[in-house]
Every structure is written in structure tokens, then in C-alpha cells.
Amino acid sequence: MRQQIVGISNKPSKRMIKEKCNKKSIRSQLMAYVRTELTHSTTHALPYIVKKDASTVERIFWSASVAAGCAMMVVLLTPLYTRFKQSPTVMSVELDYFNWRMSFPALTLCPRNKLDPDAYDAMIREYALITDVELRAILMTIAETTLENLDKINLYNKRLIATLKPEDYATIAARLLPPLDNASVVDSLGRPARAVVAMTELGACHVLYSNQARADDPERWRDPASDYEYVKSSTDLTIHDAAFYTTVHNYADDYDIYVHGPDDVVLGSARAVPHAGGSLALGVRLHSVRLAPALRAAAPAARGCRCVVLGSARAVPHAGGSLALGVRLHSVRLAPALRAAAPAARGCRLLHEPISPRYQTYSYSLCMLECRVRTIARLCGCVPHFYKPLKNETICTLTELRCVNHYRMEIATLSSSPVTLRRQQQTSGFHPAAACGCLTACETDVYLIDQQDLEPTGKTELRVGIVAFPKVRVLRETIFDFYDIILYTTISKKQTLPSHPKQNLNKMENPQETKGPPPTAEELKAKGNEAVKKEQYIEAVLHYTQAIKLDPNNYVLYSNRSFAFLKLDQHYLSLQDANETVRLQPQWAKGYFRRAEVEAASGLLDEAIISYTRALQLDPHNPKLLEQIRNMTDTQKKKYRDSQNIIWISTCIGLIIGIVVVILDYTLTENPTLTHPLAMVSFSLALSALGWAGGKGATLMDSWSAGKSLIPPEDLGMNGASAAEETVIPEKKSKYSRAQARHRYKQGKL
Known part of the structure; x- marks a missing residue:
């Protein structure tokens, strides 16, 4: 049988030829489209690059020109973009205080004795049915443990401590806290206020008028179904609610009062105002910081802040009597236009921009608290029970709190000693506490205790009110946005800070x-x-x-x-x-x-x-800055009052001079010039008007003189040259025809 040998042909098939032609067609069409667009482009030099009869040198020259132009554009736009990223905001002042709504400060009440006798006995009987170990001292230690007294608590052996789970420590401390009846807290309108039991670095405490306290309730930590949702529980006030106050009756014999923002928490080492009998009243003064509307939608890194009300906590120890505290408020707000900016641009963070899943909101104190928790977890491998734990975190036992006590000062001050840094340098992810990078809150309310009056009485009473609402509020606004980068190609002198003077x-x-x-x-x-x-x-x-x-x-x-x-x-x-x-x-x-x-x-x-x-x-x-702002505001008010007084005094002097002249003219002269009563009155009013004009002119001259010392001094070294340049008279040249010009050129004349 004859065998047929079938060979493989190298000749391409029709399908391959067709695909290759299609690819060439697409490539040629694309190149033709690009060449057409560049040929008809209005950008200079681009048509010469794709010109068919252009030489290679010409193409290289125009390509280099386009590249140089792009590089110059980048150089010119880089300062604008840098300013847009670093300092696009400005702090302005608002004065329309009749339209403002301020939050009443949150109050954290921490009794010195955190053991309720009835709850303590009931818990002893409850645990007596579970274990035969005597737990009285351990339960007392759990209830009294705070970040500040770790060096004073008794740390028992592991056998006794193992009878209780660390996950139950926070619940035990909350249940042992003396109760606060809602009827014991009444505002000026007769409405009761609901107190929330919250775990803080100061142990279990009662918190009033707080939007954050529900997230620190230990009972909610154990229930996975009760996810914390931000609910506004604070009370908003206007300038017409200046008489609003809250009274706490017979809470405890000895306790501390912390005044802070409604969206803030109390940190350890906060200053306390003692109350040891009598009736205590607190007055609050408010200072506000607000964010411009354009920055509210921005990312936190662009605006450098998060949106939250931040209060500087200060504790007032109360141990009986009637204590009255007056609180003043400093406020900063964010303009709506800034909410869309990034945190780095606005220099702050918004309320809904948390940095950790531990809390759903942001404040400067929450950021510092998160930094402390992470530092403790790195150093000791666990988290104390008075912090809200995450699912992947281990709660410290009483024995493990020895490690927290060892680093207590570094944790409280957020600073790492050289010994700790050397010891932890092999730890993955460890960094000094100073690298927390906590931004300020975009909308800040700083509460400062301004008045404190203690009246010895037979009952324990606390009264808190706002002393004075602010009439000046700081507003964060945008002064340089992304549109300025598009509209301008260079930075004008008016947009940048003045550079250093060239005064040699x-x-x-x-x-x-x-x-x-x-x-x-x-x-x-x-x-x-x-x-x-x-x-x-x-x-x-x-x-x-x-x-x-x-x-x-x-x-x-x-x-x-x-x-x-x-x-x-x-x-x-x-x-x-x-x-x-x-x-x-x-x-x-x-x-x-x-x-x-x-x-x-x-x-x-x-x-x-x-x-x-x-x-x-x-x-x-910095209290000195607050004092300087207050002094400047008082100086402005005094200056305004003085100017008004000068105007009125000048007017009165002119009127008195007019009356005296009229009287002297009528009594001392035989033929008075002013005989008609209307003429006398008109003359007196005319002199008073002249006095008013003189006083007004004096005040205007005083206001115009402000800032004259900032006028640049004359540069004496350049005055002569400038004058010489100004006096130079340009030489007049005669005009000649082309033929006359050629003839003069041949003769060596110009």
C-alpha cells in the first residue's frame, strides 16, 4: 500500500491573513486619527510634530518645546497644589450669636466610694452560690480600680482571681456603683434627666447630657444585638436660654464632677473640683469653633480635623453642701463648604470620621484614649476592663494589671521612655505614643469652669449653669480651593504670606x-x-x-x-x-x-x-491664648465705647458753647445778633453739629491711624536711582524712509 505523507505547510491560512489585515487597519486608523487631531490642534508646536514633510531635527525641536512647556506648567502649578493641600483654610469670626445653638455641657459624676452596700451584699450572696471562695476583697478591688490608682490596689494570687472572668469585671463595677435616680436630676424647666452608667478611665461613673455615654455602658458590651447607634442626647440652648441650669440632689456624700463636651469622654488625670457638703452650682462659659460648609464633605486628612464637640474635662470634687459652678464656653465651627474637603486640607476631623471600630464617632479625647489602649495592648498584651474591648482584644486580669501599673506614667502622658523604646524595638508595629497623630475636632466646644460657689447646707446639691454665651465664634472657612489651581497659574503676592524683607x-x-x-x-x-x-x-x-x-x-x-x-x-x-x-x-x-x-x-x-x-x-x-483673645475683645469693646463717648462729649461741648454764645450775645450786647428764638436754637444746634463732626473726625483719624506702623519704610539706597530713572527724557529720533535709512547706514550713521 502506498503511503501518503502529509506535510505541514508554512503558508499562512486565509483566516490569519484576514486577522493580520484587520489589526493593521485598526492601527492605521488610530494613527490617522491621532495625526488628524494633532494637525488641527490649536496648541502651538503640535501640528509641526506630525507634519509629513517635517525633518527629524524639526520634530525633535518641537517635541522638546512641548516637553519644556509641560515641565514649566508643572513647576508653576506645584506651589498652588502645595498650598491647596497644606493651608487652604482660614479662621474667621462670626458675630450673629442670636442664631447660634450651643450644647449644654455633659456632666460625669464619679463617687469616691463606688460600692453600693445593697448591691455589694446581693452580689456576695450571688457568687457564694457559684464558688466557695471569699470574693469580698476582689469585688471591692474591681469596683475601685481606675487608671490612676493601680499602684494602690491589692493584687491577689491567681487562684482567687481565676474564680471571676475578666469579661465580667466591667459589669461587676457597673452593678456595684451607687444608683442615681432620674428624679434626682432636674433641669430649670422641671424635666428629669436620664443618667447613663459608663466605664471610664476613672472607673464606673454616671454621665448626664452625653451623646457618647451609651457606647461605654458595660451592659451593652456583652449584648452583641445591641449595637451602638449615635443618638443625640444633649440639650441645645440659644442665647435666650441663659437661665437654663441643671440640679443634682443628694447623689453621694463625696464625688467628683467632670464638665466636658457632649460628644467627648473623660480621660484620666483630669482636674477635679471637690464638693464636700452644701449646694454646688456650676456656671459655664462657651467658646465655639465651627467648620465652613465647603469643608464638611472633605476627607479628614485634607482638612486636618474630625467633626465633633470637644470639651476640656475638669473635675469638681463635691463632698456635701450646695455647690454652684458657672461654666463658660468657647466655640469653633466648620463652614459647610469645608465639609467636602480632606482632613489634611481643613486641618481637623468631623464627628462621623472615627479612627477605630471601638467608637463610631471622633473626638480628640477619643483619639487619645484609643492611642492609650493600643499602647497598653502592645506593652502588656491585654486591655484593662475599664476600656471598651474589641472582639480580638484580651481583657487584663487583676494580676496582669501589674504591667499596666508599671507603664502607667508613660500611658497617661503618652510618652515612651528610652528604656521602653529599646525594650520594644523588636516589637512589630511599635512606635512612640507621640506618633498618634490625633487631629483636633472641626467643631469644638470648650467648657471652662468660670465660677464656683459653695454654700454649706444640710443637703448635698449640685447646680450647673452657663454663665455667659459667647458673642464671638470662630469659623473655619476655605480661602483657597481646587478651582484656584485651575484659574491661576502663578501665586500672586496677595495670595501668599509676605516673604522676608529685602532690607539687607x-x-x-x-x-x-x-x-x-x-x-x-x-x-x-x-x-x-x-x-x-x-x-x-x-x-x-x-x-x-x-x-x-x-x-x-x-x-x-x-x-x-x-x-x-x-x-x-x-x-x-x-x-x-x-x-x-x-x-x-x-x-x-x-x-x-x-x-x-x-x-x-x-x-x-x-x-x-x-x-x-x-x-x-x-x-x-494654652490659657494664655484664651486670655489674650479675651483681652483683645475687651479692648475692641472699650475702643468702641471710647469713640462713642468722644462723639457725644464733642456734641455736648458744641451745644454748650452755642448756648453760652447765645446767652452772652443776648445779655452783653445792646443789639443782639440772634434775636429770634428759632435763630438761637438753630445756632446752638449748628455748633453741636460741628462738635459732632469734630468728634467723628477724631475717631475716624484714630481708626485710620491703625496699622500705619506696618507701612514699609522708604528704601533710601534706591531713592536716588529711582529719581534718576524718572527724570530721564527719552531721546527723540527722526523718522526716515527706507531709502534714506539705507543711505545713512552706508555713511555709518544710525
Whole structure:
């Protein structure tokens, strides 16, 4: 049989040829489309790149031109984008206080004796049926344990401690807490207030008017079905509710009162106001911070804050009597436009932007509490029972609390010692507590105890009220958004902070030059500081200037030189250095404080308040800043009253002079000029109007003089050159025809 040998042909099939043609067709169509678009493009140089008869050198030249233009565009837009990411917000002031709604402060009541005798005996009988071990001392230890007294509790052996589960510690402490009847808490309208048992770093406490307390209820921790949902339980007030107060009757013989924001929690080491008998009344003053509407939808990293009401907790120990506390409030709010910005842009976080699944809201105190919990978990491998646990966290037994007590100071101060860092350097993910990165809250209410009156009586009574509502509120607003990057290609001088003046300050030499190695910037800074202490401010300026030449990016040097210039009444130079300090370090509160001092000294009180407020935002717990803002506000009010008094006094003086002139004219002259009564009255009113005009003019001159010390001084080194340039008369050249011009050119004439 004849065999047929079938070979494999290398000839492509019709299908392969068709697919290859289709691919070439698609590629050619795409290239033709791109070439057509570039040819008809209005962008210069693009049509020359795809021109068919263009040489290779021409294509390379135009391509390089396009690349250089793109690079220049990136260079010009980078400063705009950097400003958009770092400092797009500004702090403004609101004055429409009639439309504001402020939250009444939350109250945390922590009794010194956390054992209710009836509940204690009932729990002893309950556990007596389960185990035969005597648990009286252990139950007392669980109820009294806080972050502050870990060094004072008795830590028993593991056999006794093992009889109780660590998961039950928080519930036991809450059940042993003395009860607070709702009828014992009544507001000024006669309405009872509901108290919530919450676990804090100070143990089990009762919390009133809090939106956060339900999340710290131990009974809810054990019930998986009772997921915490944010419910507003605080009371909102207006300026018309100034008489609102809350009274707590016969709570305990000795307890601490903590005043804080409704969305905040109490941290350990908070200051307490004691109450040991009598009736106690608290008055509150409010200071607010608000977020502009444009920033509310922004991410927390862009605006640098989270939206929450933050209160600085302060405890008031109460041990009997009638105690009255007056609280004042400082408020900051966020403009609606800023809610859409990122936290890094607005410099704060919103209420609904939590950083941990432990809580569904955010506040600065919650962030610090979360940082403490993570630090304890890294160092000790467990979490104390007075913190809300997560599903993957282990609760510490009483024996394991020895580890927490060992690191108690580092946990409370959120600072890691060198020994701890060396010991934990092999631990994965360990970092110093200072790296928590807690942003401030975008909307902040800071409650400060302003009045404290104790009246000894036979009953224990607490009364809390707001002393004064704020009439000035700080508002975070956007001043530079993404549209500015699109609309502008360069940063104008009006949009940026003034740079350092070109007054040849950096060219000034140190007159005290000595042989040997040149001094360092730190040595010159130390010499400048010594000169400031001796009130030798000119010498201090020279030292600081020489130090700036060596270290031009040291913002502390500019701040110190700004202070020296301020003492020399050189307000313009002082303001330039203060602005340079803020530009080099926008997150340093002292830079804004230094700028506010210069603005206040030059009479720009409104700008000074804004700078002080910005410094307060960066350092919210600095009482000196609050005092300066209060002083500036009082100074503004006094200045306004003085101007009004000057106007009225001038008017009265003019009226009195007019009346005296009319009387003298009528009595001392034989033929009085003013004989008609209407003429006499008109003359007196005319002089009073002149007095009013004089007083008004004096007040206007005073207001116009504010800020004149910030006018740049004349540069004497350039005046002569400028005058010479201005007096140069351009040479007049005769016009010639083309033929005449060629003839003059041949003759060597121009």
C-alpha cells in the first residue's frame, strides 16, 4: 500500500491573513486619527510634530518645546497644589450669636466610694452560690480600680482571681456603683434627666447630657444585638436660654464632677473640683469653633480635623453642701463648604470620621484614649476592663494589671521612655505614643469652669449653669480651593504670606568677629537670647541675623528676631519675620502668637484676634491664648465705647458753647445778633453739629491711624536711582524712509 505523507505547510491560512489585515487597519486608523487631531490642534508646536514633510531635527525641536512647556506648567502649578493641600483654610469670626445653638455641657459624676452596700451584699450572696471562695476583697478591688490608682490596689494570687472572668469585671463595677435616680436630676424647666452608667478611665461613673455615654455602658458590651447607634442626647440652648441650669440632689456624700463636651469622654488625670457638703452650682462659659460648609464633605486628612464637640474635662470634687459652678464656653465651627474637603486640607476631623471600630464617632479625647489602649495592648498584651474591648482584644486580669501599673506614667502622658523604646524595638508595629497623630475636632466646644460657689447646707446639691454665651465664634472657612489651581497659574503676592524683607538684614555682619572657627547658628541664637534678657535688642537683632545667614530655614530664629524688632518698635520688620516664621512652620502656635502681638501693637485688633485664634487652634489648652483673645475683645469693646463717648462729649461741648454764645450775645450786647428764638436754637444746634463732626473726625483719624506702623519704610539706597530713572527724557529720533535709512547706514550713521 502506498503511503501518503502529509506535510505541514508554512503558508499562512486565509483566516490569519484576514486577522493580520484587520489589526493593521485598526492601527492605521488610530494613527490617522491621532495625526488628524494633532494637525488641527490649536496648541502651538503640535501640528509641526506630525507634519509629513517635517525633518527629524524639526520634530525633535518641537517635541522638546512641548516637553519644556509641560515641565514649566508643572513647576508653576506645584506651589498652588502645595498650598491647596497644606493651608487652604482660614479662621474667621462670626458675630450673629442670636442664631447660634450651643450644647449644654455633659456632666460625669464619679463617687469616691463606688460600692453600693445593697448591691455589694446581693452580689456576695450571688457568687457564694457559684464558688466557695471569699470574693469580698476582689469585688471591692474591681469596683475601685481606675487608671490612676493601680499602684494602690491589692493584687491577689491567681487562684482567687481565676474564680471571676475578666469579661465580667466591667459589669461587676457597673452593678456595684451607687444608683442615681432620674428624679434626682432636674433641669430649670422641671424635666428629669436620664443618667447613663459608663466605664471610664476613672472607673464606673454616671454621665448626664452625653451623646457618647451609651457606647461605654458595660451592659451593652456583652449584648452583641445591641449595637451602638449615635443618638443625640444633649440639650441645645440659644442665647435666650441663659437661665437654663441643671440640679443634682443628694447623689453621694463625696464625688467628683467632670464638665466636658457632649460628644467627648473623660480621660484620666483630669482636674477635679471637690464638693464636700452644701449646694454646688456650676456656671459655664462657651467658646465655639465651627467648620465652613465647603469643608464638611472633605476627607479628614485634607482638612486636618474630625467633626465633633470637644470639651476640656475638669473635675469638681463635691463632698456635701450646695455647690454652684458657672461654666463658660468657647466655640469653633466648620463652614459647610469645608465639609467636602480632606482632613489634611481643613486641618481637623468631623464627628462621623472615627479612627477605630471601638467608637463610631471622633473626638480628640477619643483619639487619645484609643492611642492609650493600643499602647497598653502592645506593652502588656491585654486591655484593662475599664476600656471598651474589641472582639480580638484580651481583657487584663487583676494580676496582669501589674504591667499596666508599671507603664502607667508613660500611658497617661503618652510618652515612651528610652528604656521602653529599646525594650520594644523588636516589637512589630511599635512606635512612640507621640506618633498618634490625633487631629483636633472641626467643631469644638470648650467648657471652662468660670465660677464656683459653695454654700454649706444640710443637703448635698449640685447646680450647673452657663454663665455667659459667647458673642464671638470662630469659623473655619476655605480661602483657597481646587478651582484656584485651575484659574491661576502663578501665586500672586496677595495670595501668599509676605516673604522676608529685602532690607539687607541678612547682609549685616556681626561686629564681634573673633579669630578661630566661626560661631554656629545655635551659638549665635544663644547670644541673641542673652542680649534680649539684657534688653539689648539691637545687638540681639545682629546675632539673630547672623544666625539666619547660617541657618535660613530655622523658624525659631525668625520668631526671636521678630520679638526683638517688636521691642524696638519696628513693627513692619517684626511682622515680616513673624510671617516668615508662619511660612516655614505653619503648625507652630508661637508663630501665630508672635504675629498677633505685632498686629495688636500696630492697632489691627481684628487681625490680631484671628492670629490668636489660629494659635489657639494649634494649642487649644494654652490659657494664655484664651486670655489674650479675651483681652483683645475687651479692648475692641472699650475702643468702641471710647469713640462713642468722644462723639457725644464733642456734641455736648458744641451745644454748650452755642448756648453760652447765645446767652452772652443776648445779655452783653445792646443789639443782639440772634434775636429770634428759632435763630438761637438753630445756632446752638449748628455748633453741636460741628462738635459732632469734630468728634467723628477724631475717631475716624484714630481708626485710620491703625496699622500705619506696618507701612514699609522708604528704601533710601534706591531713592536716588529711582529719581534718576524718572527724570530721564527719552531721546527723540527722526523718522526716515527706507531709502534714506539705507543711505545713512552706508555713511555709518544710525
